[in-house]
Amino acid sequence: MKFIAREGGRELPVEVLRHGSGYRVRIGDRWMEADLVRAGAFVRSLRLEDGTQLSLIHHTSGNAHEITLGGTTVHVEIVDPLAARRRRREDEMSSGGAVNAPMPGRVVRVLVAQGETVRKGAGLLILEAMKMENEIQAPTDGVVEELFVAPGQTVEAGAELVRIA
Amino acid sequence: MKVLIANRGEIAVRVIRACRELGYPTVAVYSEPDRSALHVISADEAMPVGPAPSRESYLRIDRILDPAQKTGAGAIHPGYGFLAENAEFARACRDAGIVFIGHSPEPIDAMGSKTESRRRMQAAGVPVVPGLTEAVKSFDEIEAFAREAGFPIMIKASAGGGGKGLRFVERAEDLRSAFERVSSEAESFFSDGAVYAEKFITRPRHIEVQVVGDQHGNIVHVGERECTLQRRHQKVVEECPSPVVDAQLREQLGAMAVRAAAAVNYYSTGTIECLMGPDRQFYFLEMNTRLQVEHPVTELVWGVDLVKEQLRIAQGEKLSFRQEDLAPNGHAIECRVYAEDPARKFAPSPGLIRYIELPQGPGIRNDNGVYAGYTVPVFYDPMLSKLIAHGNSRDEAIARMRRALTEYRVEGIMTTIPFFTLIMNDPEFCAADFDTGFIDRLVAETDFTRAAAGEEQVDAAIAAAAILAFEESQNVQLPVDADSRWRTAARAEALR
Numbered sequence: 001m002k003f004i005a006r007e008g009g010r011e012l013p014v015e016v017l018r019h020g021s022g023y024r025v026r027i028g029d030r031w032m033e034a035d036l037v038r039a040g041a042f043v044r045s046l047r048l049e050d051g052t053q054l055s056l057i058h059h060t061s062g063n064a065h066e067i068t069l070g071g072t073t074v075h076v077e078i079v080d081p082l083a084a085r086r087r088r089r090e091d092e093m094s095s096g097g098a099v100n101a102p103m104p105g106r107v108v109r110v111l112v113a114q115g116e117t118v119r120k121g122a123g124l125l126i127l128e129a130m131k132m133e134n135e136i137q138a139p140t141d142g143v144v145e146e147l148f149v150a151p152g153q154t155v156e157a158g159a160e161l162v163r164i165a
Numbered sequence: 166m167k168v169l170i171a172n173r174g175e176i177a178v179r180v181i182r183a184c185r186e187l188g189y190p191t192v193a194v195y196s197e198p199d200r201s202a203l204h205v206i207s208a209d210e211a212m213p214v215g216p217a218p219s220r221e222s223y224l225r226i227d228r229i230l231d232p233a234q235k236t237g238a239g240a241i242h243p244g245y246g247f248l249a250e251n252a253e254f255a256r257a258c259r260d261a262g263i264v265f266i267g268h269s270p271e272p273i274d275a276m277g278s279k280t281e282s283r284r285r286m287q288a289a290g291v292p293v294v295p296g297l298t299e300a301v302k303s304f305d306e307i308e309a310f311a312r313e314a315g316f317p318i319m320i321k322a323s324a325g326g327g328g329k330g331l332r333f334v335e336r337a338e339d340l341r342s343a344f345e346r347v348s349s350e351a352e353s354f355f356s357d358g359a360v361y362a363e364k365f366i367t368r369p370r371h372i373e374v375q376v377v378g379d380q381h382g383n384i385v386h387v388g389e390r391e392c393t394l395q396r397r398h399q400k401v402v403e404e405c406p407s408p409v410v411d412a413q414l415r416e417q418l419g420a421m422a423v424r425a426a427a428a429v430n431y432y433s434t435g436t437i438e439c440l441m442g443p444d445r446q447f448y449f450l451e452m453n454t455r456l457q458v459e460h461p462v463t464e465l466v467w468g469v470d471l472v473k474e475q476l477r478i479a480q481g482e483k484l485s486f487r488q489e490d491l492a493p494n495g496h497a498i499e500c501r502v503y504a505e506d507p508a509r510k511f512a513p514s515p516g517l518i519r520y521i522e523l524p525q526g527p528g529i530r531n532d533n534g535v536y537a538g539y540t541v542p543v544f545y546d547p548m549l550s551k552l553i554a555h556g557n558s559r560d561e562a563i564a565r566m567r568r569a570l571t572e573y574r575v576e577g578i579m580t581t582i583p584f585f586t587l588i589m590n591d592p593e594f595c596a597a598d599f600d601t602g603f604i605d606r607l608v609a610e611t612d613f614t615r616a617a618a619g620e621e622q623v624d625a626a627i628a629a630a631a632i633l634a635f636e637e638s639q640n641v642q643l644p645v646d647a648d649s650r651w652r653t654a655a656r657a658e659a660l661r
Contacts (some may be wrong), residue, residue, distance in 0.1 A: 001635050005627045014627060016635040023635070025628045032624070036632045041538060042519035042576070046629050054625050057520045057576040058633065068576050072618040074626035078634040094267055104543045123338035130504070130513035130547040157516065 004084035009082060022047075045072040097164040098140055101155045105129030109151055112162070116144045124162050125149070138164055166480065167192060168266070170208065170235045172244030175534030175550050176458070179203035180242045183472035192236045194229060196222035199540045203534050210236055217544045221413050223247045226257050240264035240479060242472075246546070249455040266479040268433045268454050289428035291421055294440060294455045296363030296447040307362050311340055314364040320344055322351035323359035333365060366510055369440045371395065372407050372447065374422035375463045377471065378432040379478045385488040386419035387467045390459055392438075394588070396604045397509070400419065401581070403499045403589060405462035408559055408597035414445060425452060433478055434460070434471050458551070461532055462497040464553040483570040487497055496562040497555040499568070500588075504547040505580035507613035515541040519577035524569035528562070530557045541578055549580065561595070563589055583613060 003014045005027070015026040016042035022035030042153045046054045057068040061084075079087065089126035105127040112124050118138040127134050149161050169192040170177045177193060181204065184191045193208030197216050212232030215222035216251070222228060224247055233241055241258055249267065258265035283293050295314040298322045313332070320343050322330030324460040328545045330350045332343040344360070370393040378384035391402070391407035392400045405408050410418065416497040421633040422437040438450040445608045446568055460471045474485060494567050500647040501655055533550035535541065541549065556562035567589045573582050588594050591607065 001638065003631055003634060005631060007623060007627060010628065011553055014631045016631050025631055027624055027627050027631075030624075032628060034625075034628050034632065040520070044629060044633075046624070046625055056626070056629055059519055059577065060630075060633065063634075065633065066625075067626040067629060069618075069622055069625060072616055072622060074623055075616045076627050078630045099568040103515060104507065105322050105513075129543045130515060130545065132513055132547075134512050155250065 002081060003078050004081050004105060006079065006084070006087075007074065011088075013081075014078070061146075092108060096147070097140060098160050099136060099156055099162040100125060101127060101159045101161055102136070103127070103129050103134070104157045105134070105155060107149045107151055107153045107155065107161075108133055110147060110149065111135075112144050114144055114147055118142060118144060118164065127155070127161075136161060140164060166240055166264070167236065167238045168240045168242055168476070169194065169236065169238035170204070170242050170244065171197055171223070171229045172242070172247055172249075173202060173204055173534075173545065174548065175203075176244040176246075176456075178207050178534055180208045180244060180472055183470065183476060184242075186333070186470075187473060187476055192232065192238050192532075193233055194223070196544070198544060201539070203536055212236060217542070219247065219545065221614055226251075227252075228541045230257060230261050234261065239261065240266055240473070240476075242266040243455070245458055247453050250453070264479050266433070267474050268431055268435065271430070273364055282452060283449075285428050286425055286452075289424050291425045291428070291449045292447065294364055294366065294450070297361040297551045298447065300359035300361050304341060306590055307344050307360075308340060308360050308527055311337065317365040317367065319363050319365045320347045320348055322355055322357070324351065324355035324357040330360075340371055366440045366448065367444045368443050368602075369393075370407070370409060370599075371400075371438065371450075371601060372410065372418070372441050373436045373438045373453075374418050375457075375460070375471070376422050376426045376431070376435050376437060377436050377469075377474055377478070377484060378426055378435070378527070379484045380432050380481055381483055383484050383487075384423050384426050384431065385484065385486070385491065385524075386422045387419050387463050387469060387471075388415060390457075390462055392459065393599055393601055394604055395601055396608070400459065401501055402585070402606065403459035403462055404559070404562075405466045405497050406493055409441070409445070418447060421447070421449070425449060442592060448593050458501065458548075459499050459609070461530060461551060462499045465492055465497040465530065465553060466493045467493060468494060477586065478494070478605055495555055495557045496559040498559075498562045498566050499551050499553045500566065500585040501581075502550045502552055502573075502575075502585075503581045504541045504549055504578050505581050507581060507584045507608075508579070508615065511581070511608075513543070513547050514579040515543045515547070516543075516578045518575060520574065522572065522574040523550075524572035526554065526569070526572075528555070528565045529569050530555070549575075552585075560595075563595060583615075584608075586609060 001016050002103050005012045005014045012028050017024045025032050035047050037045050039045045042057050044056045044058050054069055059066045063077050063079050067074045092095050108126040108128045110125045122140055123135045124137045124138055127136055145165040146163040167190045170180045180583045181191045184583040191208040193205045193211040194214045195205045196217050204330055214228040240659045241263055252270040255265045255270040287293055297310055317335045320332045332347050334340055334343045347357050347360050351360055372389050373392055374389045375387040389407050389410050391404040394402040425437050434456050436453040439447045440450055441447040504514045514560045517540045518537055530553040554562050554566035556565050570586045593599055
């Protein structure tokens with residue numbers, strides 16, 4: 001079965017085939033043999049053909065996989081080739097500059113107005129979480145195109161707060 | 166005696182443990198988002214106290230007393246924070262015929278006010294930071310004080326706060342302009358031009374002394390703790406004993422602390438906080454009339470159980486030890502593990518804990534408040550647990566802490582564990598050469614970004630993700646953009 005893996009801004013063709021009790025996996029043009037077993041609620045054990053065993057903490061949300069191994073975390077999206085083409089188009093069309101909530105919380109103050117020019121690092125709004133006020137800063141220079149939140153509003157992690165164009 | 170614990174998180178679990186050891190049934194209370202929190206699971210019974218915001222749940226005296234009466238709890242332990250130092254709550258318990266596991270309301274009142282506690286301590290012969298107790302009206306008074314106490318001094322607006330309206334003065338020639346600026350800031354910021362002055366303790370250490378007293382007038386001290394390492398005025402690493410306190414100084418500090426506690430007829434556990442200059446002169450800062458977060462380091466070194474002692478004292482029993490029974494043994498260090506991301510300026514990192522592995526082995530204690538599968542809520546303090554290491558020497562305690570930190574794994578949320586590893590490996594920390602500015606300097610010069618994954622790790626992760634995606638596609642035909650199995654199941658359920 002063929003997929004596209006999106007990782008670190010690149011796209012790699014991936015193929016998975018059953019092979020004995022495990023799998024043969026192609027990443028780009030390299031083939032590897034591996035098997036994967038469930039070792040706990042979020043824990044997986046990946047064994048490579050040379051016997052190397054890797055413990056992975058795995059979490060998935062839709063196609064997005066978050067995998068922690070050896071003290072680092074890898075974010076991979078596994079999509080079917082058709083969906084990958086659609087996603088590419090979407091990425092090209094979006095203007096970027098979305099500022100998302102890094103954590104769930106409550107908007108205490110909004111520091112900018114629509115149409116305002118901001119510099120990279122400027123405070124956009126204050127988000128309160130866990131008894132602390134956190135300033136959300138502009139990731140780039142630009143103009144505040146749209147404000148999606150108002151003071152007092154509760155937001156989930158990842159919610160779009162402001163769009164800077 | 167059934168005990169209700171008016172708190173949440175690790176401290177509620179800690180109190181439940183003490184109750185169990187004494188054979189007391191326990192009642193946990195919970196706000197709505199806390200219904201599956203560890204303290205609720207740990208207790209014998211659990212009752213709701215309201216919605217998420219603390220002021221509508223854990224801080225509501227009536228909502229705490231109500232389940233106490235319903236469950237027939239004869240006593241309430243407040244933990245720390247929330248209602249622990251609220252004299253009104255202690256009084257309400259007394260009025261309701263419920264034993265408040267703490268002190269009588271009176272010392273709380275007395276120690277709650279900084280000026281009142283300072284006055285009482287001075288009267289009891291406890292050294293306080295030299296300073297003017299009253300606001301001054303003229304420059305001459307400040308000048309006279311500076312001459313007597315010696316520079317550096319701080320000039321502060323009486324009504325000040327939040328870092329506004331204060332000046333640090335090192336030299337006599339800067340005194341007048343500093344006085345004028347603070348006076349005018351005080352006037353414009355706080356509409357009150359009153360200012361006062363205080364001696365500034367250079368490179369201070371924050372030392373606190375544990376005291377325990379019973380209702381029969383017995384008060385002992387249980388040594389000191391080193392609490393100098395702070396971030397945002399919040400302690401992050403504590404030690405017992407302090408590396409700069411020797412037996413002789415410990416006796417002086419202890420005697421001072423016992424005097425201070427006696428001055429307010431204190432019983433239960435309490436802490437006398439002091440500042441200590443490089444000259445080892447110490448000054449009373451404030452008294453905390455509660456169990457401290459960092460009490461485990463004292464427990465490990467001094468071989469006492471402070472929470473069980475509190476439970477006994479509250480029922481009128483005498484202290485189970487005398488001063489001469491107590492002696493320190495070895496060294497203990499505590500790290501407060503927070504759900505914060507060091508790589509993002511310690512921003513809160515609440516969320517689902519997917520995996521947690523608590524360190525174990527020789528000399529390790531976990532006062533833990535979370536579990537795998539638990540979602541750390543956004544509404545409360547981000548402290549998850551406390552990791553405490555005990556050894557024969559400070560070096561052994563540090564080595565054990567370092568080892569324990571490598572065993573400690575939390576996935577799903579970010580924690581301050583990497584930050585503690587950094588501290589435990591810092592030469593200045595290991596040499597016990599630090600002051601209250603240590604953490605700020607360390608944080609400023611450190612990049613906490615996690616190491617980027619190597620090529621082999623990325624390949625392994627992609628392979629695993631692809632295999633999982635493959636298995637998923639073989640097992641169940643899920644919609645391509647399904648966000649969770651739960652939601653998918655719920656949708657399927659709704660269509661039946």
